[in-house]
Amino acid sequence: MAAVNNASLFSTLNKAQTQAVSSNAPTVAILAGPGSGKTHTLTSRVVWLVDHVGYQPCDVLVATFTVKAAREMKERIGKALGGGREKKIVLGTFHSIARRYLATYGQRIGLDPKFGIADDSDSRGIITRICKRLDTKIDPPAAKAWISKKKARGTVDDAPTKSKAFMTCFMEYQQHLERANLLDYDDLLVRCVELLRRYPSCVSNIQSVLIDEYQDTNGVQYELMKLFAQERRRITIVGDPDQSIYGWRSAEIRNLFRFLRDFNGTEEISLEENYRSSSSILDVSLRVIQQQRSLRKEPTGRGGLDRLQIKRAKAMSGGMIKEDDVAILLRSAILSRHVESALGKSGIPYKMIGGFKFYERTEIKVVLDYLRIIHQPDNNDALARIINVPKRGIGDATVKSLLEEAERGSTSLWKLLVKHCRGDRNAKTTIRKQTEQKISGELLKLINNLRIKWADAAKGKGFDLVELIEQLLKDLGFEKHLEDTYGDEYESRWSNVQEFVALAAEFMKDPSLTEEDALPDIASVEQVRETDVLAKFLANVSLASDKQTDSENQDKPLVTVSTIHAAKGLEWPMVFIPAVYKGSIPHIRSDDDAEERRLLYVAMTRAQALLYLSCPLYGSHSSNDALQLSPFVEDLSATQFLKRGPSFERPTMQEVGRILRRELPPEDAIYKGMAYMTPIEDNLFPDPTEAKETGRSSTGASSEARQLKRHKTHHISNTGQSNPEVVEGWNAPYSTTMQKSSSFTLPGFTTAGAHHVANPQEPRPKPGPAAGPSRRPVSNRPPAQRTLRGFVITDHDQSKTTSEALGPILQPRRVLGQSQSVGNRRNPIYPTQQGTPLLKKEASGGIESALTDHKLGSAKITSRPTKMTPSEQPQAVPAVKQYACFSSSPTKPEKDEEEEATVVLAEEQTRPASCFHSTTVGAPQALGFRGVKRPAGLSHEGIAPMDRLKKPFKPLTIKRPWRKGAVQPVYDNS
């Protein structure tokens, strides 16, 4: 069997991947950059382990970090493995796997098998209450973060005084959870570690452990991984430190070291050679960008909105690009509102991933809380939340005092209420007669009834989860309640509830879709079989806080709107990142700029062919300040903002088609299809001059902003469902355009012709249609690939290497021509540009060019004499969008540069869309027009991924007992 399977298995793998998949080393570390086929490699390895090595699927454990990744992994393994065998694999997020072990074996460590999961809002609520009660000055969110860190990491280093208050809070919190029989997310991991330490037999069957996105592991997860694998110590990890974006969740890149240290003889494999496809993407994208650049000279239009771009892209590609090829990635989920409403108005179908939490909706939470109480009446928090929903005449004050009373008496709220209604309570808190009746009759009775029914159901009385929920809704008069509370808005709320019921039904139909299957039986180890569907359902809700909507919408192509975090591991032909402004990315509340930078990097590398970054000019709410472009792209944008949005001209689309390996329909077919709409050019936005005419010259940012706001409301009420393309884009007078544009609060627009494009790996040798996807030799190294090692070096030798490597970049100002973007080491990137490579040392020292090329912003820093002083910088910013295009096309002729300077100058007053172009380097201009002082260097703190790329490559310093390719450890695969 092996032979046949292997053939097909390896046919889709390149050499490095093959090596990774079929490695016989007990521990394998696969280090790879974006787009190098990590997931594919990992899934293939699972297949190999099962089909070739011969492990039972149930003896293989695969852990991921996000639900989506788990789902995808399962699907892909399922496809590759066949026969539904993937269901036997212990696969899921760390949390979900931990939960399964705890549910099955947790009793051994004194866990009540009916434990519930305290989700984020539960924890927050509990901690907030504790903080209030303790009357400490500590900030609940801070306390929460501290506690979580402490659990996830084991230690927290901070001032002892701080720790003390936090510690008290921590202990109270823990007690509270225990009383309510809850585990929070961190507890799932911590307790599972405890379990597996004390009872290794629970995982004695596990032959091999595989970890996806290893760079996201935190301390506990690392322990857990080791414990999962304790029987055989066979582990495969896959990761890319540059995509480490979960530092806030205590992910520690350091775990890579630990891994290499703890597992001597780890085989390390870089998936460099597989960068082929991406590399050709780079190459081709280059040309795409060029096409766009050539358009810049036409003075027709500028700016644009992604929703329009989407339509245009679709039209101009004759349907080659469809909605589902497009993703809009956001730093924060809240931003999706704007995007969603804009998409909605344009009639573009979309789906939202991440951030948007169905189960967090109030109406759903109420139902869930009832279910949780039915499952476990002692859940005080849940009970307290719904005790007065629907209104029963109990107010906050009473609830609070009841809760305190319960706490004092070491009992639960539920028990207290039951007692009270039976009349054996020495009332400390008075409850009114009327209220008492309601509680007794409507709440306690209702819940008790359902509990009894549910208990009977367990004995096979044919009462399932859906019926339970429906009964609950009926008994509660929930629809009426919603109507009373939400008025005309109630319909959507009620439909959410109905959707929830449908989800429950789906869950019942096929629990394995949403939730894992039972853990494998282990001879001689006794298990508690999870029989309670309700428990599983609730756990699933807590651990997979998003619904799966895919099933119904699969026929229609949908644009994806997603948080960047949730987009990790995915890719799309066309990607928009519409909020690249300071405060969003890096986020205002983030204290780790390097991580924010990686985040942007992750976002950008999701793009296969087309990448657009944009920056709105104003915040959406009451901010008087114009938004500033994210410092991460400052240097890029300074040179690469385009006046206009992208043009999806035929040559461009042809290249896109090549990248995607799709066929672009013939020209006539395309134009036939777009008879009545879609401007070919993106000229939504007025010229600077026109902007002035519309009365938009500087009157101060704040009044502008206000004006904007008015426009916004105005617009919303006035624009019907008419074809937005026509209305706004084309025939409408500018005033309308402005209104329309301002209605979209993420308007500014920075196109980036693919991140890759921003930094060409090579000079385009002969820009010709020959640039096919597979043409490039595999020697091109994916930049990020090395970085894992780069990182490793970093820890040892950081200061030195870094400062040397980054020295030139850190220099804030340089004179034109003196420095140059970091191009390909072997070949100066832009033939026409003068200047020397930034990193001479490396240039001679031989890091691969690609490593440095990959750098996003800083690789491109070049500068020229400042043309304007800071005092010339504009104060006011009219409402026009900015478009930026990251490109890497060759230097423009001098003339062009002059032109550009002029354009930028014009923007000084009127702030039209500004246009940057990487090749028309001009950071100072950007400086000028934005009125921002540029930081001394991009990489002021931490080592951003792209910066790390600049470090010379060194092999890992960790000693290993054998060399690659030499003696391999023998599998004891008896």
Place this chain on the structure above:
DNA sequence: CTGAGATCTCTTTTT
């Protein structure tokens, strides 16, 4: 004390 209406405040990312 409750409940309705008004006002303030925020807003990361995921399990």
Place this chain on the structure above:
DNA sequence: GAGATCTCAG
């Protein structure tokens, strides 16, 4: 643009 919090009438 929703949630938490505050204010005041009953």
